[in-house]
Amino acid sequence: MLQRLALLVCLILPAAVAEAQTFPDRPIRIIVPINPGGGTDIFARKLAELAAPELGQPVVVENRPGGSGTIGVQHVVDARPDGYTLGFLLNTPVTAAPHTLGTRYGPESFTSILSVGHSAYTLCAQPGFPANTLQEFIAAIRARPGEYTWGNEGLGGAMHLGVERILRRLDLSMTTVPFQGAGQTLPAFLGGHITFYGGSVVGAMPAVRAGTAKCLLLTTAEDHPALPAASGLGSLGLADHAITIWWGLFAPNGIPADRLDRIAATFLKAARSEAFGQVVESQGATWRVEEGPAMAAQIRAEHAALGGVARDLGLAKPSR
Incomplete structure (x- = not known):
């Protein structure tokens, strides 16, 4: 019995290691929840361009506008958590729209990877x-x-x-x-x-x-x-x-830890590069990279503050 278990472990572990080492083995998509051309789209495309060589695969930006950005965010939240679908967001769809449009997601519905700056x-x-x-x-x-x-x-x-x-x-x-x-x-x-x-x-x-x-x-x-x-x-x-527009990279909940670590390390390196910083600052924005926990805390605080304003203005709607 012990010999069979040992054989099974020997078969499983190399396969798991190989899978971790080969990720990604196909292009990664970054969903941008607004139309092309604005700062959000510009920053997402530069981040994708800088991260692709490190990942060894193309990083494709896909615009999915609509519903004040909620359609694109929901698409990422619902995506398979395999690391091949990410989102690049601005704050409105995650801190304001859940109150005023009644979204099916909230601050805990996705994983924050990093934020790149604000304006x-x-x-x-x-x-x-x-x-x-x-x-x-x-x-x-x-x-x-x-x-x-x-x-x-x-x-x-x-x-x-x-x-x-x-x-x-x-x-x-x-x-x-x-x-x-x-x-x-x-x-x-x-x-x-x-x-x-x-x-x-x-x-x-x-x-x-x-x-x-x-x-x-x-x-x-x-x-x-x-x-x-x-x-x-x-x-x-x-x-x-004070209130700003800010931008960040996020992912569906449940991505395996090794893949999430690879994604975070790669995109943090890209976001902290001078090449990326120059693009952000050339648009009149402030380049300030924050890791996932800081981004998640910012989302929770802003979500709570804007919820109070939405209720005061009579714009609040129940979550779906």
Whole structure:
């Protein structure tokens, strides 16, 4: 009997070792839950490009937009946990949409691998708007309650909830106009259809560089060197209301530990490379790599905070 068990172990162990050593043996997919072209897509593609040689297999980026990013996230959550399907996300689908759209997933439904950085959200005015500082911006809005409009990434998204929280704290009233990302918000702003662009600094930078927008409010506590006219929430004593757009890599729960370790080590190396950092910073974002546990803690904290705002605005829906 002991001889048979020993023989069985001898047969199983080499097969298991061989499987671990050959992973991956086919291309890996990274699901991006929004349309191509924005910062999320740019960062995902650069990360895939840098990781592929280390893995010895192509890393293919696949865009699956819809439902404020929830369709793509759900696809990753439901994927087979074999290490061949990963996701590159921004925070709205995981910290805001579960409250406002009633998703089938929550913060514990997936494995956080790493986050790569963040960007402030910003509100920007046309060059001729009668305000050149944050204080003047606040005074102008307060003088005409409800008259101005601001675009954002979508009703119930992280920016919408985060900025509404700030506006309520400052006793400011504006009409929100939801879009589907900077690709729609920026043209509407430049065309004069809304008063203020609302979105990430990354999305605003083309207009800032062209001199067609002046950004005055930042949703981070600190200021931003690329936006000298804008001020962060720290200048108003509201640093605790800070909200950013951030990006990270995640995976379905249940991937074998050896595969997950290989994935994490490879993508962390890619994310910490100067080549990747240059891409992030060239988009006006802050390059800051955090490992899985720190990313998971950030998700839980933001999920709880935005849930409170969604309930206050009457936008909360039960999970499905």
